[in-house]
Each structure stands twice: as structure tokens, then as C-alpha cells.
Amino acid sequence: MPGRLVKADDVGRELKRLLAADLADAGAGLADVGRPxxxxxxxxxxxxxxxxxxLRVFGPYLGADHARRRAALRETAAELSRTRDLDVMAATxxxxxxxxxxxxxxxxxxxxxxxxxxxxxxHETGTPVAAVIxxxxxxxxxTEALAAPDDGIALFETEFGRAYKAARKAMAAARTDRTEQxxxxxxxxxxxxxHLARMARGAGTSVTGRVxxxxxxxxxxxxxxxxxxxLAARLLDNPMLAGDGRAADRILGLIDTRRDKLQAKALKxxxxxxxxxxxxxxxxxxxx
Numbered sequence: 001m002p003g004r005l006v007k008a009d010d011v012g013r014e015l016k017r018l019l020a021a022d023l024a025d026a027g028a029g030l031a032d033v034g035r036p037x038x039x040x041x042x043x044x045x046x047x048x049x050x051x052x053x054x055l056r057v058f059g060p061y062l063g064a065d066h067a068r069r070r071a072a073l074r075e076t077a078a079e080l081s082r083t084r085d086l087d088v089m090a091a092t093x094x095x096x097x098x099x100x101x102x103x104x105x106x107x108x109x110x111x112x113x114x115x116x117x118x119x120x121x122x123h124e125t126g127t128p129v130a131a132v133i134x135x136x137x138x139x140x141x142x143t144e145a146l147a148a149p150d151d152g153i154a155l156f157e158t159e160f161g162r163a164y165k166a167a168r169k170a171m172a173a174a175r176t177d178r179t180e181q182x183x184x185x186x187x188x189x190x191x192x193x194x195h196l197a198r199m200a201r202g203a204g205t206s207v208t209g210r211v212x213x214x215x216x217x218x219x220x221x222x223x224x225x226x227x228x229x230x231l232a233a234r235l236l237d238n239p240m241l242a243g244d245g246r247a248a249d250r251i252l253g254l255i256d257t258r259r260d261k262l263q264a265k266a267l268k269x270x271x272x273x274x275x276x277x278x279x280x281x282x283x284x285x286x287x288x
């Protein structure tokens with residue numbers, strides 16, 4: 001079952017299987033020249049995010065080598081993310097027109113067109129895909145050579161508890177200090193928790209499909225909030241993207257309104273998902 005633990009006696013072996021599979025899928029997806037470059041990079045980034053969550057599970061087992069492996073995957077992911085902001089800014093601007101008054105729509109459409117052009121040019125210069133594929137293959141070989149941990153259950157359950165606690169703490173910080181940085185930090189914690197919850201579903205745990213779905217939706221809300229913040233930062237840096245400063249100010253006000261709504265929705269959902277204390281949430285997960 002792709003991306004999920006299966007109910008098995010040897011959870012350590014299962015965790016190793018999943019990590020190796022995500023690294024292999026990321027590399028194979030990038031190498032598939034029959035697909036558009038943007039689609040290949042998007043798929044590889046998703047697999048890498050899941051692999052990085054899995055690598056956190058292995059942290060205590062890998063000891064001092066964990067930091068090196070995490071840094072290597074982080075650098076690989078960064079190579080694939082160079083054009084991500086431009087792609088997302090263009091798409092966010094295009095979608096923003098649906099929430100704008102008629103007078104602002106031409107200016108927003110112009111922003112979207114300009115950003116799409118920048119994104120296309122960035123894709124032409126391109127991410128060094130061949131080098132990234134080789135890094136992924138090296139990481140896959142390194143994972144295959146790793147002995148599966150004997151205490152896979154303890155490793156996974158411990159990291160699941162940490163992920164829940166960290167996401168809950170980050171939510172509290174975002175609720176108190178409604179800054180872009182706090183909401184972005186919360187998003188990263190939620191995505192890590194989501195990856196682990198998705199892996200656990202179907203492996204004899206109490207994690208339900210509803211919870212996994214709601215975590216995914218919460219991540220999407222926080223992702224949209226961040227995308228609007230990135231667009232606002234670009235417009236503040238270059239107001240002439242909107243044609244003139246007055247139009248830029250009005251669009252920035254519209255973005256602020258969208259962000260407020262997205263933040264409110266995310267906090268409402270988060271309060272429900274993270275209502276339990278961490279010990280209670282950890283007690284609800286049992287792979288044994």
C-alpha cells in the first residue's frame with residue numbers, strides 16, 4: 001500500500017521499506033521525461049516531504065548520522081523548490097481574482113501573467129534534475145543498506161507523539177501571534193503530523209480516515225495562507241507589478257482579508273484536531 005504502513009510484526013522493516021520507496025519514487029518521477037517538468041518536480045517534492053518525515057522517525061536509531069542524512073534531503077528538496085514560489089504566486093494571483101471587485105481584476109490578471117512568465121523563464125533555466133536524481137539514488141542505496149531497527153514500534157509511536165505535541169504548540173503560538181512566521185511554522189508541523197497519521201492508518205491503529213482527511217485539509221488551508229503571504233511580500237517589494245502603487249495597496253488589502261479568513265478557518269479546524277492533550281493522543285496510537 002503506497003505511503004502507508006501495513007499491519008506487520010516487523011514495523012522497523014516496514015519503516016525502512018517506506019523510506020526507500022519514497023526516495024525511489026521521487027527519483028523515478030523526476031527521470032520520467034514523458035511528463036512535464038513542473039509535474040515531475042511537484043511529485044518528487046511530495047515524496048521527499050514524506051521521506052523527510054520518515055527520516056525523523058529514524059532519528060534516535062541513526063544517532064549522530066541522522067543530522068547528516070536530514071541535511072542531505074533538505075538540500076535536495078531545496079534544489080527542487082527554486083521555482084515553486086513563482087509557480088504558486090502566479091496561481092495564487094489568478095485565483096485571487098475570484099474574490100476581487102471587478103475594477104481590480106485586470107490589475108490582478110496582469111500580476112498573474114507577469115509572474116507566470118517569470119516562472120516559465122525559471123523553468124527554462126531549470127533545476128539540475130540529473131544531479132538531484134543521483135542524490136536521491138544515493139540516499140536510496142544508503143537506506144537499502146541500513147539494517148532495519150528492532151524497535152520500529154517505539155520509534156514510530158514516539159515520533160508520532162512528538163509530532164502531535166509540536167503541531168499543538170505551534171497552533172497555540174499562531175493563535176497568540178498572528179504572524180506569517182507563526183502560521184508557516186504551524187503548517188510545517190501539521191504536514192509532518194499528517195504524513196505520520198497517513199502512514200499509521202490501516203496498520204491496526206486508532207487513526208481514522210476522517211482524521212487524516214482533516215489534517216490534509218488543515219495543511220491545505222495553512223498552505224494557501226502562506227501562498228498569499230508570499231504573494232503579498234512580492235507585491236510589497238515591487239508594487240509596479242500591479243501597474244501603480246494605488247492598485248497595489250488595494251490588492252494588498254484584499255490579500256490581507258483572504259489571509260484573515262484562511263487563518264480563522266485553520267484555527268477553527270485546529271482546535272478540533274488538537275483538542276486532546278499530547279498524552280491522550282499518544283495513548284490513542286498503538287501499532288503493537
